[in-house]
Amino acid sequence: MPIYNAPVRDMQFILHDVLDVSASGLPGHDELDRDFTEAVLDAAGKLATDVLTPLNTVGDHDGCVLENGVVRTPKGFKEAFDQMKEGGWTALDCDPEYGGQGMPYLMGLATGEIFVSANMAFNMYQGLTHGAYSAIHTHGTEEQKQTYLPKMVTCDWTGTMNLTEPHAGTDLGMLRTKAEPQDDGSYLITGQKIFISAGDHDMADNVIHLVLAKAPGGGESTKGISLFIVPKFLVNEDGSLGDRNAVSVGNIEEKMGIHGNSTCVMNYDGAKGWLLGDLHKGMRAMFTMMNEARLGVGLQGYAIGEAAYQNAVAYAKDRLQGRAVTGAENPKGPADPLIVHPDIRRNLMDQKSFLEGARMLAFWGAHQIDRAHAGQADAEGLISLLTPVIKGFLTDKGFDTAVNAQQVFGGHGYIEEHGMSQFVRDARITMIYEGANGVQALDLVGRKLAADGGKPVMAFFETVKSFIKENEGNEALKADFLDPLKAASKDLQAAAMFFMQNGMKNPNHALAGSYDFMHLFGHTVLGFMWAQMAVAAQKQLDEGKGDATFLNTKLATGRYYMKRQLPATAAHLARIESGADPVMALDAEQF
Amino acid sequence: MPIYNAPVRDMQFILHDVLDVSASGLPGHDELDRDFTEAVLDAAGKLATDVLTPLNTVGDHDGCVLENGVVRTPKGFKEAFDQMKEGGWTALDCDPEYGGQGMPYLMGLATGEIFVSANMAFNMYQGLTHGAYSAIHTHGTEEQKQTYLPKMVTCDWTGTMNLTEPHAGTDLGMLRTKAEPQDDGSYLITGQKIFISAGDHDMADNVIHLVLAKAPGGGESTKGISLFIVPKFLVNEDGSLGDRNAVSVGNIEEKMGIHGNSTCVMNYDGAKGWLLGDLHKGMRAMFTMMNEARLGVGLQGYAIGEAAYQNAVAYAKDRLQGRAVTGAENPKGPADPLIVHPDIRRNLMDQKSFLEGARMLAFWGAHQIDRAHAGQADAEGLISLLTPVIKGFLTDKGFDTAVNAQQVFGGHGYIEEHGMSQFVRDARITMIYEGANGVQALDLVGRKLAADGGKPVMAFFETVKSFIKENEGNEALKADFLDPLKAASKDLQAAAMFFMQNGMKNPNHALAGSYDFMHLFGHTVLGFMWAQMAVAAQKQLDEGKGDATFLNTKLATGRYYMKRQLPATAAHLARIESGADPVMALDAEQF
Structure with missing residues (x-):
């Protein structure tokens, strides 16, 4: 267990x-x-x-x-x-x-x-x-808010988001679900949606579906899409539940993991719905939900990694196997615990140094959102830029972390009994849903990098630069944290420069490097997070405050990240700078 | 399907x-x-x-x-x-x-x-x-061979290998299964073995278990272990099947994958067994089986990747989603196929360039085994050195390949219907069994690198060097293949040198870098394989022989590997050269 x-x-x-x-x-x-x-x-x-x-x-x-x-x-x-x-x-x-x-x-x-x-x-x-x-x-309108929000805040009613259709995943312009306007201002929604998480269940009195559909007059492409509120049970004027709406569960999917969540095929057969936000501007409303969801999925990525890591540590301390090469550490026992072995350490340190950096990044991102809510304009641009990085990088690495944690268990990790397989199977979905990670990379390079004339990314570089400058007198941290951060940031800037210089001629030169850029950015921003944590920890140690063991552990874990993980930026840059030619060399038939 | x-x-x-x-x-x-x-x-x-x-x-x-x-x-x-x-x-x-x-x-x-x-x-x-x-x-003795081999060659009888016990995985010295000698020259085997693949089933008339156990007089540690033949049904003198032996299936494990294979808990309750090979030298006999099995598992790693890749390519050609950024390629359809998108290409090229290099490595390794069987001494050292690389690197990358192939399917990859989840779940075991990949890395750095005074690894470097020298006049291949191979080989030598210089002082400096060394070696040897394939392909093109499309595809795929995968060697070297200090900085309690 x-x-x-x-x-x-x-x-x-x-x-x-x-x-x-x-x-x-x-x-x-x-x-x-x-x-x-x-x-x-x-x-x-x-x-x-x-x-x-x-x-x-x-x-x-x-x-x-x-x-x-x-x-x-x-x-x-x-x-x-x-x-x-x-x-x-x-x-x-x-x-x-x-x-x-x-x-x-x-x-x-x-x-x-x-x-x-x-x-x-x-x-x-x-x-x-x-x-x-x-x-x-x-x-929503004030009436919609009054009708739905109090019940959703308590989760007496739960919510869903309905985007995907069998033939339309990322490409929402291809949606076929239709919304026909009725005389009373409502719409009748007809179509099939798939992969609807929490689409139906027995824990709430009502399920409020938010459904993307095409209403007349919007034309083709995503511009014609609107967003509708479609409750499972219609809501009477007094707030009580009325008739069952014409929405039903067609099937629940057999999946690799997250079996505890119902992933439903939802059939809308002329279900009553109400427009949310502006007509034909559903994508904008949906993106409110999706950006939040993307941060939430990034969080899922490292949060599952954390659980897997905790179990790997416990197992590595408990399981006796082999002897430390530098001399027995548990001489009275039949063998030493796994954790004495350098390669087990390497594995656990990879996990730990990623997880703590990831947590800092998620918290820092949430802090930016709170700043943006309070009207601080730079925060809005920064979090918008970093959302695809947080989603893509933290889920890829979170999955790797779960796989590494499972590996510590050897054969015992492969059988279901210890639960390590579940962490891996559950973590796998985070790389896929709310926009597969390749789509996050596309969003980052194709949209966010150039957004607002490149202001947010420039602001990011400037923030890192000022941070380094502010702390450059800190000799205890210079070689271990500031110099590696500077090197990573330089790699990231070189990659952005490569895109600028070559992407104009051929956008494929930028897109072929998008996935590596997302990881390069992820490493750099985690390096920045670690440097901030190091400054804070060192400050407390210098002042003789705080728990010295915790603070020294924090510094050692950060040093590991800077020394052993951050050099990955160079490999990503090399891939990016090779451009589109190696990637696009083959015709489709040659695969 | x-x-x-x-x-x-x-x-x-x-x-x-x-x-x-x-x-x-x-x-x-x-x-x-x-x-x-x-x-x-x-x-x-x-x-x-x-x-x-x-x-x-x-x-x-x-x-x-x-x-x-x-x-x-x-x-x-x-x-x-x-x-x-x-x-x-x-x-x-x-x-x-x-x-x-x-x-x-x-x-x-x-x-x-x-x-x-x-x-x-x-x-x-x-x-x-x-x-x-x-x-x-x-x-085996001639009698043993006559008794068992003809039936095993036809698979009328199948075989198993029984090493692991609940408390003893990698550390076989801790085995508790006992072998008591009987007057008739046989032994009675008592103990429990776990994770026994194909431990029992209904497709063969008999199952021949090879079981590691401790016979009296061998002392503690692995040196006291002997190997025994324990048939499910005893074999009469005329070759017919006799009594059921005292071996039974205690349970079959619930696993993450390979559900079609029975992974059994085997209970030996005074089962009759016969010594195979020399008393107390069971590890040697078992290694014959294990080395072959390790190559076979390396093969499994990329072979599952191949199947997953084929399905990803088919899906990428078939699934319509989005438009090529450089202009519609399927203008009459509602969207372009996935394969037009650069990041899908990047993913598929990562897979393809690994898989073809891996196949070449596996075939080349098998060719070395055939050369060793024919008495060519250098081949024996070479394949012994490379066995942990083939097992560890090809299974890690084979698993990555299956994950990448699954990613091409988006949400459809996560549901079981398309079979992509199975490839990932099945591939996962290859990184674990026959010695978890961390153990392969330990075997490589702790044993194989220094084996025979370092002759095999020197011979490998020499082989690569001569190959580069032989072909250095080949201008068509120099920049794309020979120069990157030279750079990778240099990184590999630098890593080996780091181990030699620092491992003497503290073996942890070598072991903390063992996993990265295995991957650095894997990339270098795959680069060598690609260079050999490039020479062969270019030669045919120059001579106007062969299928030009196939040969040009081969060259383009190889160029991708050299340009986009091989630079990983530098990142591995950086990790290795950071030594043991970052890895071993924490006490166990600090995790």
Whole structure:
């Protein structure tokens, strides 16, 4: 049975010692003092360890079942969902006007990491609801907000997002689902949607589907698409539930993982829906939801890695096999624990140094979102630029982390009993959904890099440069952190320059390097995160404050990242600078 | 339903245009002319495509079931196994003295790739039998050979290897299974073995277990271990089957993949066994089997990658999504096929350039084994050195290939329907069994590098150097192939030098870099393979021979590998040269 303990100590370090959130001057942040955030995170951790973690294996094993048109979730899910609701966890960062607790997005993300690590498939029910909540909150009429949000804040009603159709995944311009306007201002929605996570289940009274469809007059392409609210049960004027809408579950998919979440084929047969936001501008409304979802998926990537890592560490300390090459470390036992072996260390350090950097990046990103919400314009550009990096890089590396953690178990990792296979199978979806990682790379290079005349990326380089300059007198950190960061940042700038100089002639020169650029950017930004953590840790050590063991561990882990992971930037740059020719050399028939 | 077609054209190119096997002067090789090998490979391909491929999904879905102590294989497996036997495929490279066809090992490997690509779980039943056959053939008495080999050559009886126990995986010195000598020269074997592939099933009349156990007088550690032949049914003097032996299946494991193969817990309760090879020298006999098995697992790694790649290519050509950035390529259709997109190309080229290099390496390795069998001493050292590289590198990259192929399918890759999940789940075991890849890296750096005074590795460097020198006048290949190979080889030598200079002071400096060294070596040797293929292809083009499209495709694919994959050597070298300090900085408690 896998274990999980929330990394509250590490989260507290990021929140207070690096980001210093309570002094940030952002609305609502002054309440986030150490004791308060610790109490919140501890409580989330307790629910995660005691309730959600044991259910993770159950969910994987039992899966969701479609019975007479209704999806049944695994045994115990409903009771756990009630506990989530009663604890107020679903309302944490929602608008108090609709029953939310009004905490910053950052706190929603921090507790989200904990719940995802414990049970990703389970947490998706509320995660998707939160995305739908945000879309309605941003684009809905006051009436729509009053009708749906209070129930969605509590997760009495849950939400979904319906984009994909059998023949249209990334290419949403090809959608066939139709919306026919009715005299009462509503629409009748007809079509089939696939891969709808949490599409139906037995834990909520209603499911509020947000559905992309084509209404008349919008023409072809994505420009003709609108977004509709389609509830499973129609809502009466008094807020009570009315008739069953004409939406049904066609099937639930057999998947590689996340068996605890119902992935549904949804059939809309003239279901009643209401326009959300402007007609023919559905993509804009959907992107509100999708950007949030992409950050959430990046979080899933490293959060599963964290859970897998914790189990790998426990196994490496416990399992006796072989002797340390430098002399027995457990001489009275029949063998030494796995953790004495350098290659096991190499594996665990790769995991640990990625995970702590990833957490810092996710928290820093959430902090930018809170800054953007407070109207700080530079934050908006920065988070928009980094969203595809956070989604693509953290999920690719999160999956690698789960695979590496499984590897520590040897043959015991391959059998289902220890739960390591589940981490790998669950993590795999994060590289695919909410835009496959290749699409993230395309978004980054094809759109975000040039957005707003390149201002955000210039601002990023400038931020890194100023940071290095500010700290260049710090001899303790220069060679270990600042110099490698400078080198990585130089590689990233060289890659961006290559795209600028060559992409004009032939856009393939940029797109053929897009995936490597996403990873190059990911490494660089993680290097930047590590440098910030190192400065904070060193400062405390210099001042004789804090837990010296924790701080020294932090510095050693960061040094590992800078020394052993960051040099990957050079290999990515070499691939990028080889341009499109090697990539596009063959005709399709030659494959 | 996944597709698979044997890459016979590519195999023929390697066999005849690169290795020129029929002119190699090795015993039995003169018969391997183009027509003959093509006929063999085509026939294997037909069986693979028509019979084994459709069963692959069935095997994954149905799995093996333990019923009243007997393992039932999935529906259709027995009939397919009979076809394998009747076609003589199990006897291909076995000794004619015991009913084999006496073909070179290379042909067994080439047909093995085809069968593994089509259905890895199925092919393991005969693969393990072949390993047990080799161990008995090399170490058995004439009586043992006469008793077991003819039936194992035909797979009327299959074989297993029993090493692992619950508390003893890599560390075989900790084995508890006991062998008590009896007056009649036999032994009684008592203990439990786990993770026994093909441990029991319903496709053969008998199962011949090779079991590691401790006989009295051998002391602790691996030196006290002996190897025993323990048949499921005892064999009478006339060769007929006698009593059921005291060996039984305790359980079959729930695994991540290879569900079509029965992974058994085997209980030996005073089962009758006979010593194979010398008393207390069981590890030596087992290594015969294990080295062969390690090459076979390396083969599995890329062979699954090949099957996954073929499906990814088919999907990328078929699935319409988005438009080429340089202008529509399918203007009459609703969208262009995926394969127009540069990042899809990048993904497919990563796969293709690895797979063709891997095939060449596996064939070249098999050719070295045939040379070693013929008494050519340098071949023995070379293949011994490269066995951990072939196993570790080809399975790591083969798994990556399966993951990349799955990624091409987007969400459709995550549901089980298309079979891409199975390729990933099946491929995952290859990185673990027959010595987890970290153990391969340890074997490479801790043992093989220094073996025989370093002669084999020096010989490898010398071979690469002479090859470059021989071809340095070849201007068409210099910049694209020879220069990158030289650079990679230099990185590999620098890494070996770092180990020599620092490993003496502290062996952790070598072991902390062992995994990266395995990959650095893998890339370098694949670069060498590609350079050899390029020389062969260019030669034919210059002479106006052969299929120009095939040869130009080969060259373009090779150029991709040299340009985009080989630069990884620098990143591995940087990691290696950072030494043990970053890796070993933390105490176990700090994780």
